[in-house]
Amino acid sequence: MANLTQIRIFLLLGATFLFLYLLGCLFDADVNVVKSIHSTYGHFGSTTRRGKCTPARNIVFIKVPKCGGSTITNIFQRYGEKHNLSFLLPRAGIPSIDASDIRDHIGDAVNLIVNHVHFYEKFMKQLMPRDTLYIGVLRNPMGYLKSYYNYAEKGITKKGVNVSLADFEENPWKYPDLKVRQNRQSSFYGALDKGATPKGIEEFILHVDSKFNLILITDHMKESIVLLGELLCWSMEDMLYVSHKVSTDGQLGEKSTTSFEHTTNMALAERNYRIYSPLDYAMFEFFNKTLWRKISAMGKSFDDKFRKFDAMLNNLQNRCRYTSESLGLSDEYIQSVIKEDSDSEDYLCHRMLLPSTQYIEYILRPKQNII
Known part of the structure; x- marks a missing residue:
């Protein structure tokens, strides 16, 4: 009888271990599927394990100035308008969203934050739904410096002395009155807790990557x-x-970004700016590599989609760029855009050409009944 009991216990233990082993294999398979999805597409919250996906509705976009953010914001604005999504908009007459704007709307139904805003992690997590996707943008620091320096007219100090971009690049520490902010791009993603040490920079970047x-x-x-x-x-x-950048040149009234030119000694300029804004450089290089790693992981699928998208984009941009009615932001033009039927041949072009501030003022804000 004792032997029989021992055999039963042995069989029970064996069955238990077999069950746990099979369960572990199943778990590993699930993990591998998830890893495959993440390695191919990044952290795709909208993608399911069956390969199907649901269009994202909840998005935070950190629109860093002078990084092409207006082009990207227009994509989000058009989609949100089309699908009647709710935006957290800047207050009237204010170009950006601050922490108090987010905090004051906690508890409200918000789908999209896509205008100039810093990454206020705590308040955004409280306001936005759990499935919110967080998108950011960065630019090569030297290109960013030129665009920012020229657009903000940093070539004139408080003392009225003209300082060219080339002069600044060759010795940025010589001109403290210019107040060209160090690490300006990365400042939109938070602040360094431990300073610009190699370890502090690494921890900052990994934190942003995780969010x-x-x-x-x-x-x-x-x-x-x-x-x-x-x-x-x-x-x-x-x-x-x-x-x-194309649609707002000249007729649509944005300032020129070609007032000043880089120094001819670009090796010196880059070396100086790497010291001046080390976090911006580290952020750009990390996420540039990340972008190409994700693209590479998609393989031929990405190549096929890119070719198709590129062809569609070229056809549309050639048509939209020369839309005859887009002669400037006159009241007549804006009213025609507001009232235009979605079946109109130029509807998409007109929506694309409308700058973000006018899109908010004349289309999104009235639809949301926000003052």
């Missing part, structure tokens, strides 16, 4: 937008765009 689903790179806009479309599970038409 964001995708960081777009302005220098590779088309590739970034294709990857973003995969993440959002949106159609190619949803992701089409007209560069707002």
Whole structure:
């Protein structure tokens, strides 16, 4: 009888271990599926294990100034308008969203935050739904410096002395009155707790990487937008765009970004700016590599989609850029855009050409009944 009992216990233990082993294999298989999804597309909250996806509705976009953010914001604005989504908008007459704007709306139904805003992690997590996708954008620091320096007219000090971009690049520490902020791009993602030490920079970047689903790179806009479309599970038409650097030149009234030129000694300029803004450089290089790693992981699938998207984009941009009615932001033009039927041939072009501030003032804010 004792032997029989021992045999039963042995068989029971064996069955238990077999069950645990099979369960472990199943768990590993699930983990591998998830890893495969993440390695291919990044942290795709909208993608399921069966390979199907649901179009994303809840998005935070950290729109860093002078990084092509207006072009990207227009994509989000068009989609949100089309699908009657709710935006957290800047207050009237204010270009950006601050922490108090977010805090004051905690408890409200908000789908999209896509205008100039810093990453206020605590308040955003309290306001936004759990399935919110966090998107950011960065730009090569030297290109960013030129655009920011020229747009903000940093070439004149408080003492009225003209300082060219080239002079600044060759010795940025010589001109403290210019107040060109160090690490300005990365400041939109938070503050360094431990200073700009190698370890502090590494921890900061890894924290941002853990919180964001995708960081777009302005220098590779088309590739970034294709990857973003995969993440959002949106159609190619949803992701089409007209560069707002092109659409706002001259007739649409933005300041020129070609007032000053880089120094001819770009090796010196880059070396200096790496010291001046080390976190911006580290952020850009990390997320640029991350972008291309994600693209590479998609393989031929990405190449096929990129070619198709590129062809659609070229056709549309050639048509939209020369839309005859877009002669400037006159009241007549804006009213025609507001009242235009969605079946109109130029409807998409007109929506794309409308700058973010006018999109908010004349279309999004009235639809949400926000003053």
